[in-house]
Amino acid sequence: MSISRRVLFAGASGLILAGCADVVGPLAAPKLYVLTPPLLGPVPGPKVAWALSIAMPEATAGLDADRIAILRPPSGLDYYADVAWADRLPVLVQAALVEAFESSGRIAAVARDSDGARADYVLTTDLREFAARYDAGEGAPLAVVRIGVRVVDARSRKISGTAVFGKEVRAAANSVAAGVAALTAAYGAVLADLVPWVLDRSSPVT
Secondary structure: OOOOOOOOOOOOOOOOEOOOOOOOOOOOOOEEEOOOOOOOOOOOOOOEOOOEEEOOOEEOOOOOOOOOEEEEOOOEEEEEOOEEEOOOHHHHHHHHHHHHHHHHOOOOOEEEHHHOOOOOEEEEEEEEEEEEEOOOOOOOOEEEEEEEEEEEEOOOOOEEEEEEEEEEEEOOOOOHHHHHHHHHHHHHHHHHHHHHHHHOOOOEOO
């Protein structure tokens, strides 16, 4: 089932850090957010002749979760309280990658690796940063997204190309909703660079 193209949120206001308040009574269900960057739409260039399989992104334990991460330099990792991604972050990142390639108009065959479809190339990624960073003296957080990318030949297992894509977007306000919106915008900007780069790794249709 495809993910809704809207960021879903309800009543999330103000910065609330995990573990800052005592809990009385049963724990309430967290408010859920989906990661849905805008679709790229057509990407300039010729259509490619090869099929692409997108592997589940790798991530450290801190990011391989449904918690929405925040950073406090130099090394503090925390999470927004009472909110969560709608699924594990790598699952949402993979789903958005598939949709971005589908919307490019330059590739006819793209799927998750779990689909078992035949592919000529495999796209592997690792989530190096995906968090709202709170620097000293700054009110609104800075959304930081950085992803390592490898394009691998499915037959020979040779690496066709490697790159790292990163973007930073300042949130409009010091709130959970604004932080999530900034993370979504930063990931969308990463996709805008990542997708054309991958599509140019091999020869186009002749």
